[in-house]
Amino acid sequence: MAIATPALAQTAPAISVDTLRSVTKELSSDAYEGRAPTTPAEEKTVAYIVARMKAAGLQPGNRGAWTQDVPMVQITAHDVAPFVFTGGKTPVSLAYRTQMVAGTYRVVPRIAVKDSPVVFVGYGITAPEKGWDDYAGVDVRGKTVVILINDPDWQTMTRDGPFEGRAMTWYGRWPYKYENAAKHGAAAAIIVHDTEPAAYPFAVVQSSWTGPQLELDEKGDHMDQSQVIGWIQKPDAEALFASAGKDFAALSEAAKRKGFKAVPLGVNFATSFTNSVRRQASKNVIGVLPGTTNPNDYVMYSAHWDHLGHCTPVNGDGICNGALDNASGVAGLVALAEAQAKAGPAKRSIAFLAVTAEESGLLGSRYYAEHPVYPLAHTVGGVNMDVLNVNGRARDFVITGAGKSEIEDLVKPIVAAEGRTISPEPDPERGGYYRSDHFSFAKLGVPMLDGGSGEDLVVGGKAAGHAANEDYVAHRYHKPQDEYDARWDWSGAVADLDIYYTLGRKLADDTGLWPNWYKSAEFRGVRDASRAGAR
Known part of the structure; x- marks a missing residue:
């Protein structure tokens, strides 16, 4: 037919x-x-x-x-401890899968981050050609950065704006945000999930970020990356900021404007998990006429x-x-x-x-x-x-x-x-x-x-x-x-x-x-x- x-x-x-x-x-x-x-x-x-x-x-x-070998390393996190934030008005503890997901690009048997100062870096963008740098004036080496998903102008209904308005750019995507956080030396990079700017519900994050995770098997075992990458839900981010004496909505609004300065939250972050590591080639399939x-x-x-x-x-x-x-x-x-x-x-x-x-x-x-x-x-x-x-x-x-x-x-x-x-x-x-x-x-x-x-x-x-x-x-x-x-x-x-x-x-x-x-x-x-x- x-x-x-x-x-x-x-x-x-x-x-x-x-x-x-x-x-x-x-x-x-x-x-x-x-x-x-x-x-x-x-x-x-x-x-x-x-x-x-x-x-x-x-x-x-x-x-x-018919195939091309693609060297892969599979990393599976086990015994993931809650995301714990201390030093605020009340401790905040977020449970794995239901409130947060966590992983790493690093090919190591164990990950542990403890007493890492938390900094809100807005949208986590460094774009010299646009005169935009959310990391300007702050040293986040060894610290935990909290990042908003998408671009600063995502709520603009037209394509006008420094980041193409409603259209998401590469700067708005989660891989970029983790990549940029690592370049600045962050020990952990946590993205705040919000369904509209993320373009999918948290259930998608849960299914995609739990269980075995794959990365290309490359020289250096990705040790240049942050120890922890993950997501938390927006209501839990609001609770974290409130514990730190900050207004999440007000800071999110401030992050939309050029010249935004990163804000230390005055709280510390900790989590840990073990990894099982398996190296194995996957395959691309290719035919030609x-x-x-x-x-x-x-x-x-x-x-x-x-x-x-x-x-x-x-x-x-x-x-x-x-x-x-x-x-x-x-x-x-x-x-x-x-x-x-x-x-x-x-x-x-x-x-x-x-x-x-x-x-x-x-x-x-x-x-x-x-x-x-x-x-x-x-x-x-x-x-x-x-x-x-x-x-x-x-x-x-x-x-x-x-x-x-x-x-x-x-x-x-x-x-x-x-x-x-x-x-x-x-x-x-x-x-x-x-x-x-x-x-x-x-x-x-x-x-x-x-x-x-x-x-x-x-x-x-x-x-x-x-x-x-x-x-x-x-x-x-x-x-x-x-x-x-x-x-x-x-x-x-x-x-x-x-x-x-x-x-x-x-x-x-x-x-x-x-x-x-x-x-x-x-x-x-x-x-x-x-x-x-x-x-």
Whole structure:
């Protein structure tokens, strides 16, 4: 069974709905145990993806092999002591899982922080180009920093502001905040969870941050990182500040303005836990359709195969199956491989990359970008897929992180040919551009499209689309309820995949195309240097 989009039916082989259904259903079944990397389920997952790529007509993508080893270290925290804050009006003790989560990047058997002075550093941002430094004038070496999630201007409903207003920037993302705290020598870095600016409920933090945690296995064992990284809930942060004689709301408001000065709270922090450490390689899967005249230039399609594995049970179900996130994206990857192979080789090579450990911080794509099978200077661009639309056809198409690259100029006429319009991101405060694998490529100069159906559904309009997206985030995202549903309407996914197919084919057949970043984009310089070296 296949559905073809009318506007593109003459040029694109039909995307197979049977493939979308079968791959999604298979990978999200309980037999794959939620596809956690470096678990026994990984071998089964990788074998299935390789079999589907091979059946689609691809060739092994890594010098005769189907996989790329990604060295991982798994750290599992045990006996996590409460977060205890002393020295205030009353002691504050926060329980693991229910009120806080804790972990570490350091590869050590035990973590212990004691009598560490606590400092509120606002949004924890150091951005010289914006004249902004929340760490100015304060020495946090050996101290514990408390940080707000998102950017200072996240409540601005427009895109105006020092940090792009409502749209979250890289400075608003939690990985940046921990990274910057470590650069300043903080012993512990604690982010305050608030559902709206975080863009997900605390249940997502609980499922993602408890149990085994993965990081790339690199020289130095990450000893340059803070000893403790974690989250606390906003009501508990308010109680902590009150104990310290401070007003959380007032200080949070002050942190929105340039020139904010970090505030010592006059309390000390302590926690401890032990770690079990396991080193094991995970795998990226890569297949290729070699080009005819320019085989050393590559167009890339990517999607992550991993999910959370066993997680916090809901109604007795403790497997986070990840049907939409991201078995559906892998299904799209396989369906595109089938279509591109059926159309025959393009002038440039087309690569299909299923990466590991996206849910652990984009680790698989980061490793590939830093150790590419195909030189990034010869990677033209491409498409990343993370959660396909199963709500039905949409009238509109949304480009995540719009305003960054010339890929957008190429996709807009393809969208128009479908009779669809481009809409702005409905929830730019969620920072979607920095939360999936295209970002690993972007940081090293390669522009990748991250875009898909908007909320204006053909059946039900914007209200139905918005309700469906909100329902997914609230009730299924990173929870055991993200399971395959035979009732899903795949027509919207097919319409998007037709766009991805046509964009990829254009990039692969027009050998004069080398899409760059707009001059205002933060990734322009690295792309220019990369391409200059290639020439």
